[in-house]
Amino acid sequence: MKFLIVFVALFAVALADVEIVRQxxxxxxxxxxxxxxxxxxxxxxxxxxxxxxxxEHESLAVKGAYSYVGEDGxxxxxxxxxxxxxxxxxxxxxxxxxxx
Numbered sequence: 001m002k003f004l005i006v007f008v009a010l011f012a013v014a015l016a017d018v019e020i021v022r023q024x025x026x027x028x029x030x031x032x033x034x035x036x037x038x039x040x041x042x043x044x045x046x047x048x049x050x051x052x053x054x055x056e057h058e059s060l061a062v063k064g065a066y067s068y069v070g071e072d073g074x075x076x077x078x079x080x081x082x083x084x085x086x087x088x089x090x091x092x093x094x095x096x097x098x099x100x
Contacts, residue, residue: 018042029053041075042068051083059084 018038025034030053035045046064051057060083067077078091 040069042066 018040021037021039023034023036026032029050031047031049033045033047035043037043044064044066046062048060048062051059051061062082063080064082065077065079067075069075076091076093078089078094080087080089082088
């Protein structure tokens with residue numbers, strides 16, 4: 001969750017001259033979802049679910065994606081899962097770890 005807040009805050013600062021054209025969110029005690037899109041075509045969405053609420057093994061699992069147009073004109077897209085196994089991004093432009 002901390003990563004998500006920092007990411008969104010830094011992204012917002014970087015987009016100072018860009019307008020938000022769509023934004024939705026729904027926050028509940030055991031989960032949330034949000035999505036947004038900006039005038040330059042950047043967008044993000046995520047859904048978080050609280051697993052094992054109230055237990056010793058309580059954890060947050062997030063599934064989401066974001067995309068943006070780079071300075072080279074290429075649209076970069078990343079999908080990710082963030083859970084007890086860490087942040088696991090996937091994207092055509094990201095390196096892939098060799099399989100053991």
